[in-house]
Amino acid sequence: MTPTRVCLIGAGRAGAVHAFNVRNHTADAEVLAVVDGDVERARALAAEVGGAGYATLADALAATALDAAVIATPTHTHRDLAVEAFAAGLHVLCEKPMALTAAECDAMSEAAQAAGRVLQIGFVRRFQPEFVEAKARVEAGEIGEVMMVKSLTRGPGLPPAWANDLALSNGMLAEVNSHCFDSVRWLADSEVVRVYAEVANRKGKKLGVESEGFYDNAVVSLRFANDALGAIDGVCPSEYGYDGRVEVVGTEGLISIGEVQGMPLLTALDRKRGTMRPVHKTWPERFSWGYVNEINAFVEAARGGEPSGPGGIDGKRAVEVVVAANRSWQEARPIKLAGATV
Numbered sequence: 001m002t003p004t005r006v007c008l009i010g011a012g013r014a015g016a017v018h019a020f021n022v023r024n025h026t027a028d029a030e031v032l033a034v035v036d037g038d039v040e041r042a043r044a045l046a047a048e049v050g051g052a053g054y055a056t057l058a059d060a061l062a063a064t065a066l067d068a069a070v071i072a073t074p075t076h077t078h079r080d081l082a083v084e085a086f087a088a089g090l091h092v093l094c095e096k097p098m099a100l101t102a103a104e105c106d107a108m109s110e111a112a113q114a115a116g117r118v119l120q121i122g123f124v125r126r127f128q129p130e131f132v133e134a135k136a137r138v139e140a141g142e143i144g145e146v147m148m149v150k151s152l153t154r155g156p157g158l159p160p161a162w163a164n165d166l167a168l169s170n171g172m173l174a175e176v177n178s179h180c181f182d183s184v185r186w187l188a189d190s191e192v193v194r195v196y197a198e199v200a201n202r203k204g205k206k207l208g209v210e211s212e213g214f215y216d217n218a219v220v221s222l223r224f225a226n227d228a229l230g231a232i233d234g235v236c237p238s239e240y241g242y243d244g245r246v247e248v249v250g251t252e253g254l255i256s257i258g259e260v261q262g263m264p265l266l267t268a269l270d271r272k273r274g275t276m277r278p279v280h281k282t283w284p285e286r287f288s289w290g291y292v293n294e295i296n297a298f299v300e301a302a303r304g305g306e307p308s309g310p311g312g313i314d315g316k317r318a319v320e321v322v323v324a325a326n327r328s329w330q331e332a333r334p335i336k337l338a339g340a341t342v
């Protein structure tokens with residue numbers, strides 16, 4: 001069968017991960033176009049993964065036949081690019097956060113539906129083996145009813161400049177903790193009804209970040225419709241490495257997902273210096289299998305298989321809670337989600 005012809009949009013950090021995974025880890029897909037506003041960047045990545053580089057999606061569509069798009073551009077561009085891709089008949093894997101607002105998410109889902117195409121959102125944890133196993137065990141009732149889900153994401157280094165601007169990204173809760181918001185909802189199997197967030201800006205000044213509303217530490221409390229509770233924390237930059245862990249506490253047990261240690265290696269030094277265990281350094285390393293499984297699930301769905309990944313409603317729910325969490329710290333009070341009765 002002919003390989004699925006992929007257009008990679010956004011040749012930055014996440015785009016490169018997806019592009020190399022299409023080239024190296026999919027059997028039925030190939031990159032035929034790389035699009036980036038910085039066309040030299042697009043051409044440089046295309047030279048490594050295949051296809052040609054273009055400055056816009058319209059240029060790529062005019063030049064070559066395509067089946068699917070992977071959108072890995074800044075959040076504020078997702079809606080327009082997805083709508084354009086669906087109008088051209090492409091299936092879309094869109095990176096998280098799905099968009100800036102619930103209304104933008106709706107526009108994307110409606111465009112997917114009108115075109116009859118797949119819309120998958122890049123919640124990579126749902127494809128990471130230990131998360132998949134944990135979800136199956138929770139669903140099998142091994143730990144009873146879920147009472148509490150805790151999720152943390154801490155990442156080294158500042159994200160790209162656009163992600164520090166609340167207006168373009170919704171800030172760290174969206175850029176870093178979107179994964180947490182999706183994980184706790186997925187594992188609690190319920191919708192968030194109330195959210196309370198505290199944030200702090202600990203390093204912005206030292207790092208020269210002047211964007212209004214910038215924060216680099218956050219804790220969030222959540223209540224779900226089924227009475228489960230959720231807790232999220234985020235730190236970015238965290239100097240010690242990349243850290244993504246989740247705990248699910250049930251009425252009859254605990255499931256703990258992930259660990260700080262990134263490699264099964266222990267270095268025992270002399271007694272004064274003690275021992276060293278390497279931590280995860282980066283997100284592509286921590287979730288390497290998740291990204292491979294994610295792109296394969298997308299390709300399979302684009303080729304007519306059953307969609308198995310998170311879709312528009314999952315992306316929208318995470319965006320709604322992020323927006324409410326930002327309102328919470330801005331107004332210094334808990335926020336009820338629309339339609340919640342608590």
Ligand SMILES: NC(=O)c1ccc[n+]([C@@H]2O[C@H](COP(=O)([O-])OP(=O)(O)OC[C@H]3O[C@@H](n4cnc5c(N)ncnc54)[C@H](O)[C@@H]3O)[C@@H](O)[C@H]2O)c1
Pocket residue numbers: 009010011012013014015035036037038041055056071072073074075077095096097122123124160175283
């Ligand atoms: N799933 C994950 O774990 C993960 C990790 C990192 C980033 N992301 C997400 O991926 C997306 C991109 O983040 P990043 O860190 O790779 O950003 P980045 O800044 O490294 O790269 C973005 C690229 O998009 C290009 N671009 C901007 N606007 C464009 C447009 N309208 N058309 C074409 N190209 C455009 C930029 O020139 C840049 O090369 C974000 O949604 C981010 O949240 C997800």
